[in-house]
Amino acid sequence: MTKETLRELVREAPVAPGVYIFRDKKGAYLYVGKAKDLSARLSSYLTSDNPRTRALLRRAASLEWLVTSSEAEALFTESSLVRFQKPPFNIRLAGGEYYPYIKITVKETWPQIFPTRKLVEDGSLYFGPYPDAAAARRTIQAIRSLFPIRPCKYSLPSKRVSLCIYYHMGRCPGPCENEVDPEVYAGYIRGAVDLLSGKTKEAEAELERAMTKAAAELRFEAAAAIRDRLLALRKTLAAPAGFGEGGESRDIVVVKAGGNIAAVSLIALREGRPGVEERFLMEAPDEADPAEVMSAFLKDYYTSRPVNCERLVCVPLPEERELLEEALSERAGRRIRITPPTKSDKNFTEIASLAAEEHLARAVERMRKPIHPGLRELAEVMGAGEMRRIEAFDISHTAGRETTASCVVFLDGKPAKSLYRRFRIRTARPSDDYAAMREVIFRRLRRLIEEKEGLPDAILIDGGPGQLGAGLEAMEALGVNIPAAALAKRYEELYLPDGGHIILPGKSKALLLLKRIRDEAHRFAVSYHRTLRGKRGMESVLDGLEGIGAARKKALLRYFGSLERLRGASLEEIEKVPGIGKKLARKIYESLR
Template sequence: MADPASYRPRPGEIPTDPGVYRFRDEHGRIIYVGKAKNLRSRLNSYFANPATLLPKTHAMVHHAASVQWTTVGSELEALQLEYTWIKEFAPRYNLAFRDDKTYPYLAVSMGEKLPRVQVMRGERRKDTKYFGPYTAGAIRETMDTLLRVFPVRSCSTGVLRRAERSGRPCLLGYIDKCAAPCVGRISVEDHKALAQDFCDFMGGEGKRFIAKLEKEMASAVSELEYEQAARLRDDIIALRKVFERNAVVLAEDTNADIFAVEQDELEAAVQVFHVRGGRIRGQRGWVVEKVEDATEADLWEHLMQQVYGGQGEQSDVIPRRILVPQLPANHGELSTWLGEIRGGKVSISVPQRGEKAALMGTVAQNARQSMILHKSRRAGDLTSRSLALQELQEALDLPMPLLRIECYDISHVQGTNVVASMVVVEDGLAKKSEYRKFSITGEAAIDDTASMHDVITRRFRNYLAEKAARSALATSSGEVPRAQVTIPNIDVPGLGVSGQELPAEVPKSKFAYPPNLVVVDGGVPQVNAAQRALSELGITDVAVIGLAKRLEEVWVPESDFPVILPRSSEGLYLLQRIRDEAHRFAITFHRAKRGKAMTASVLDSVPGMGSAKQKALLSHFGSLKKVRGATVEELALAKGIGPVLAQAIHETVSAEQAVRATPSVNMATGEILD
């Protein structure tokens, strides 16, 4: 651990302007990003008497090895820059809000020629309208009910194309839950209008559609069309079922997000009710580990940044009113920033009385229940992870806690398409953003030990190269641990503030952070190969072990006997999970590479011939056989194929045909083989 005094800025060196500061660890990784109205006042508080610091702050400043800052023109610019860097670097000691469960959304892809209704999770897509979030059961029931009245396409692209080729709709088309635009039952324009009606209904215009259907039903009854009237009656019942599922809690013109929190010294559980058109349209929750000494006002500020800051073109999800139990820090600048993203005014307020305050009490009750559930579920998991890491450290007699473990596995079929995987576990949890995969060729693909030596060498050679590059960049730019950059104006894309660009940062590294422990899938040969690679690079502070599959033995370098962990050991379970994950990741990559190799074409070897031009060429001629029989002039007629490329294609195809036409000869008898 570093001594904060070793990198503390000199007196008077820190400016008193507003700005953003970054703490980095010894490997250059940003571990904390913060903003301040007065940088000098804020940063000096981190270097106070260690005995007066709260535990989380004490851990952060002792983990860090340097501090840097950037001055900006206003508190609003500081807010924007802080959000940008937190999103880019995901610092370990910043508040990180994680969903306490995965919430699906009902999405309508209005950007497609034939819009599709589907259940979606994850990142939002352009030209897609989202409704929710919902619980998993409720969203399926809602979608199934609405497709009776609005039979919008819900099939995948593959099913759609098969139906278009065959001229027959899928099952949903036969049971009238799809208007079947794939076979022309409805025009493209009418189908798009149907999808828009679906969106309008989900957007809160349910009464308009119900009233319209009631008029049509009355008209059908007056004309004695009782079967049509019965169908309309069923549609009305379905729409009312969906429309009335969400209780009316506020005035019909109210669009707001209502937040509440339940917290203790270590964690906080946040809940929000999404109220649209006076009805609760969805509920969502987060749990955050309070790894910094944040007040409740700071917590709300960080939550607003993370929940609404990344919406981009989905600015419609930011309501006009946001109700919280306590105003966020810098709530004026925060409202301005959210208003720029939304494209309209956003107010952040605390309800004092009436319906909104009563509803916030209900949200707070949900937050309390969420905290209780989270603690009961996490208690066993946190205990087992801590026990596993401690058992491994003691069994291997390692001096440092196992904060980061990397596991490597080799995958191939009889020495072909050799690949390797690297999976990463930090604090006992998989960190998939750090996973890496390697292709292995040449002499390194001779056997597993050579492959393992090659992969370990490449991974840690890259680490050393990036470390040297970072050091060289700091030296050439005159940067020291007490670096300062002044930016009068900041240009953050999508945030509406124009001016100069952000300062140049060291590019995001792929191998910048070394592990405490390297695990290889295999026994003594693989372990020794990995250790030899590290020794050749001069790396001595990384431990290496191997996990042999047969008896699940743990092997260490230059040892005649394995380390035997009890079968019920949490440490062994952790190693097995890491090894199995590395095997899964490696074999997935191997299968993809093998499949690509099996579909290789002679066109792959044509210089300047990419996949798009290959598709255009094959689409023009219909088959590779016709490409082989075409002249240079005919080849040049294809889209994107000029005379030079046509000549190259003709020469490559002709050479391949000549090789295929050359007879094979039995070298022992001289006999020509067919």
């Protein structure tokens, strides 16, 4: 875009708050900005000598703007557009597609709630970002415990769907067969939206309305269930939300920038007590000021989730501090202050600073080292941090006989065959795959602990929820907590420890990696099982032969390895086995034909 073209467009820009958008020749978003005065802000592009601005104008083919009612509204609009469009010239979450959000499909007749990394402008509501998939799932679990929103992802109404176990457990109201009034269900959705937006009083009101309606319709059992949820919500809110009681609630946010990336560490303090600690990465140009990065993070993080504190302690202070205070206060319905650290904040600020520095250093190191394309996605799905070492387990047997297990190790997405291990199951009953899985994972992890070799970053199990549960029991018995998942063969479903399951897209790099690891574990288990089965078959054939005792059986097994090889051996080859003479060799040779 030439300066002449830009100058003509600027003449038409209104003296009003709003959002402006630069696009390239194909119409893709290049940069989204906001302004208190669009005319004045766009005029500044005519005289700017900033290298990033010059690069933007070289690629830009068009410019448009949206007028808003206030600068605060412009801030929220800008944040939403950046989140959905991911323009390359904006400072934004690094690898934003890997940070999960919570999606509520409010346009559906019977809306769903689930975690997603794909932001689509389909009328749904999105809340986030969350630092990992596990955090998003925990939030959804908490929401569902208060508002019984259906856990299935079917398109309703549908003749193919009927009441499931969640309905009979009281965890789903049964919209698939119209067991719940649409208005009552809509109230549950409004309550979930209110809670995720920080509007706790409105969320309580939705439950109160649903309880009153159920009682008026003489559905006393339903009214009692809603009452219990209402009491649980009030109990949950009473613990952390007492602003000013027993200590101030505040978030400590520290940004550390280096090169074209910046790390953010956030420590949430509630009533003076430390809560969660989260870490994020931001993509930022080399010349971006840390204050600019802080501003971008606060807009992205706090404009799509509740601000559950009185004060944001920021190092450094963000650009547009007063505007951010105004916008966040307006959204929260109370005053939110953005301040530098005070004396009482010093210790936690230092902790957050060290965490941000460490996160940045690790990110820079990862950028230097090629990473398997599926590892980052897999780490987010499983709620893990680094995913350098993955160990996978599989069980193999024939009608419960010769039960064996395999453990294969993948380092940085590649098989490390020298670290593979195989096991003969000792204690599990025949055909009890769950007990076999529990035994092998217990034995493997116990040995790693005893020999101080270091635990894996994640565990993959070939099977479904039963096998996964057995593996989790083994870990619990040892007092270890390792991210784990089970991959079922039939529909390639990934089962997670929280009881949920995910069907990854067919082209997902994480799914391709998981299948490769799972199939390698299966191959290794089957090969060992076949070896043992072959040895057992040889032993049974040799049992009836006179002159073949335990020592000679062992010699034959060591020499040939399996019954198939012994059957294919010539008489001369059998005669070469130590301890087997010509006469005994002929007897063995003839008995196998």
